[in-house]
Amino acid sequence: MPTYRTTAVDAVHNDEELRLNIDLLEERRECASIREVKAKSQMTKYYNARVRGVTFRPGDFVYHSNDASHAVAEGKLGPKWEGPYEVTEALEDGAYILWSMDGMILPRTWNIANLKKCYL
Structure with missing residues (x-):
């Protein structure tokens, strides 16, 4: 049909x-x-x-994210940030080398996404 x-x-x-x-x-x-x-x-x-551009200079104090380091695992009520740490060197692309208050350099570089300004 x-x-x-x-x-x-x-x-x-x-x-x-x-x-x-x-x-x-x-x-x-x-x-x-x-x-x-x-x-x-x-x-x-x-x-x-x-967007707010954030950069750190050597000598600035910062906190780093506990989620990034997995140092303290106390559940959701645990601390979100660790520190303060001092920025010793600013590398390219937002990477930083940190110095602890004990006088030790942290073993890896830290991205700016995992850092927060510390106001002492």
């Missing part, structure tokens, strides 16, 4: 329409990529307006 869809199709006209759709597809992709770049730039602008 033929349906309207199969009887109304015109093979020559259908091929032309498919070619036109392919041409329009490239245009839609270009428009989508333009919208994507615009949305990303807006998100970057929003983030940069609100």
Whole structure:
């Protein structure tokens, strides 16, 4: 039993329409990529307006995250930060070497994400 869809199709006209759709597809992709770049730039602008850049200099005192070091495991009521420690050297990409108050250098470098300013 033929349906309207199969009887109304015109093979020559259908091929032309498919070619036109392919041409329009490239245009839609270009428009989508333009919208994507615009949305990303807006998100970057929003983030940069609100982010607070934190850097430490040698001689600053900081706390480091207990989650990063796993030194004290007292459950959810345990301390979240350890310290204070003194920054001895600032490496690149937000890495720091810390000096404890006992006079020992901590055995690894610490990322800025795991440090918090200590106000003594």
